[in-house]
Amino acid sequence: MTDVIVRRMSFSADRSLLLIAVDWRVGARPGQFVMLKVGDWPVVPRPFSICAQDREAGTTSFLIRRKGLLWDQLLRLQPGATVQIKGPLGNGFPDLSAPLLVGGGCGVAPLLFVAATRPVAGFYAGVASAAEQAFLAPLLPAGTVVTVNPQFVTDAFLADRCAGPVFACGPSPMLRVLADGYQDGPIWVSLEERMACGEGLCKGCPVRRRDGSVALVCSDGPVFPEGEVSWTWQD
Amino acid sequence: MAGLTVSVAGLDFVSPVIIPAGPGGFGTELREHYDLTALGAFTAKTVTPLARIGNPPPRLVDTGFGLINSIGLQNPGIAAFLDTVYPTLMPFPTHLFLSIAGETVSEFEGMARTLAGVEGFDLLELNLSCPNVEASCGVIGTNPQAVRDVVMAVRRAFPDRPIAAKLPFEVPDVSGAVRACEQAGVDVLTLFNCPQAARFDVATGKPFLGRVTGGFSGPALKPLTLAKLLVVRSLTHLPIIGMGGAWTADDVLEFRCAGADLVGMGLHTLQDPAEVCAIAHELRAGSS
Numbered sequence: 001m002t003d004v005i006v007r008r009m010s011f012s013a014d015r016s017l018l019l020i021a022v023d024w025r026v027g028a029r030p031g032q033f034v035m036l037k038v039g040d041w042p043v044v045p046r047p048f049s050i051c052a053q054d055r056e057a058g059t060t061s062f063l064i065r066r067k068g069l070l071w072d073q074l075l076r077l078q079p080g081a082t083v084q085i086k087g088p089l090g091n092g093f094p095d096l097s098a099p100l101l102v103g104g105g106c107g108v109a110p111l112l113f114v115a116a117t118r119p120v121a122g123f124y125a126g127v128a129s130a131a132e133q134a135f136l137a138p139l140l141p142a143g144t145v146v147t148v149n150p151q152f153v154t155d156a157f158l159a160d161r162c163a164g165p166v167f168a169c170g171p172s173p174m175l176r177v178l179a180d181g182y183q184d185g186p187i188w189v190s191l192e193e194r195m196a197c198g199e200g201l202c203k204g205c206p207v208r209r210r211d212g213s214v215a216l217v218c219s220d221g222p223v224f225p226e227g228e229v230s231w232t233w234q235d
Numbered sequence: 236m237a238g239l240t241v242s243v244a245g246l247d248f249v250s251p252v253i254i255p256a257g258p259g260g261f262g263t264e265l266r267e268h269y270d271l272t273a274l275g276a277f278t279a280k281t282v283t284p285l286a287r288i289g290n291p292p293p294r295l296v297d298t299g300f301g302l303i304n305s306i307g308l309q310n311p312g313i314a315a316f317l318d319t320v321y322p323t324l325m326p327f328p329t330h331l332f333l334s335i336a337g338e339t340v341s342e343f344e345g346m347a348r349t350l351a352g353v354e355g356f357d358l359l360e361l362n363l364s365c366p367n368v369e370a371s372c373g374v375i376g377t378n379p380q381a382v383r384d385v386v387m388a389v390r391r392a393f394p395d396r397p398i399a400a401k402l403p404f405e406v407p408d409v410s411g412a413v414r415a416c417e418q419a420g421v422d423v424l425t426l427f428n429c430p431q432a433a434r435f436d437v438a439t440g441k442p443f444l445g446r447v448t449g450g451f452s453g454p455a456l457k458p459l460t461l462a463k464l465l466v467v468r469s470l471t472h473l474p475i476i477g478m479g480g481a482w483t484a485d486d487v488l489e490f491r492c493a494g495a496d497l498v499g500m501g502l503h504t505l506q507d508p509a510e511v512c513a514i515a516h517e518l519r520a521g522s523s
Contacts, residue, residue: 001506001507001510035506037506041299041300042297042299042300043297043299043300043301043302043453043454043482043502043506044295044297044302044453044502044505044506045506068297069297069299086506086507193292193293194292194293194294194295194296194297195295196295196302196304196502196505196506197258197504197505197506199264199268200260200264201258201259201260201264201265201504201505201508202257202258202260202295202304202306202505203260203280203289203294203306203309204294204295204304204306205292205294205295206288206289206291206292206294206309207292208288212288214288214289214309219264233291233292233445234291
């Protein structure tokens, strides 16, 4: 893994979200991710989607939710500290212009990167609290529809009767509801799964394809055409 | 640390550091993206007679100083492995070990017979102890008589290259299992597979893993592994591949102190194979 310096850290008012920028200028595609860890503990790195890259400043940002063993380590960091990353990993979103973006929770992170690289036809973001909404507001493009409940973001999106290609990221139940309710264009979903290596070695992040085969979220994804994904493990 | 020259079962190793079966996958990606020449050996992920899709997700849960995995022997089956994966590994830049698991003596024997006719790998490891499957291949290693039966059958079918037996961490009769391995013709002991472990989400009361329990690996395991290696070392002169908690170069040396000849670094391979290769290089044969 590569040592990188933390440049900036900012927390939502309820300290449920962290936006962290590190000095890392390796070019990445929207939808790609890195494995990140802080020192020796927890020993296994975590996957995080790339949220933004500032080529001028040479920084890359990640949006991280308060969760799991890594969070306490992140709280102890200060700008100037060192973290370790490996990446960029995964395939990223296809190079389509003007997609519709639908994200739930930290699923907005890769979509923010998409929106920074091309015009988008719409952005729907589901967040967990008003504090998160206020925290993300400066990052979201003008006109973004925000629901203060990640479960409602698909309802808001479907109610607008949009048409066209969709890029979506969030918890699997949310993606499944979106896929069931949207018939007016292709959907690409960026899947979330626990990972250890991030590069296809350990087979720890499986997703079942509709043809019965098993793909790996890290190396075959994390972005998949929704039509390929079986939302249940059993046939 | 002068001269970590290692000779095991007639093979010379450039370093005592190996990648054990599982964390490095089948080797295709590793061979393509990393310089493996400093490694003592690489063990390809276990293959079984027929394809297995593995366990349902989630398959991984972190424990801080370790990881619990529940992969479930996902593999394409030995025929597809030999047809499509194995040719991409040739020539392999260091010693290549293959790992097999079956549910019966005849399944092990059949795979061994097939592999006896396959050139290009140096050692056949029998996975007698996968903690993540319901099938009997997960418990063969706990029964000395079953170990003896499998190894004798494989020895007959695979006579010309070394065989290693990978035993479970929780083997109830260590001396019996070791004696069975010796008597049946094992050349190397691989010690140990991951012990069973579990974690629960206190918010839901449910287990983190789809299959509830998995195999534990990582630095937290090292002192437990070392104690068990000492016991086995006192029982046999067979070469030992030790694994279960080796994360640093010093850890490898500690495993050697406890009696291991070669040392597997599994979890560290997941973090970054290049770091494992760098440790292997640091501990290369003849280094001082």
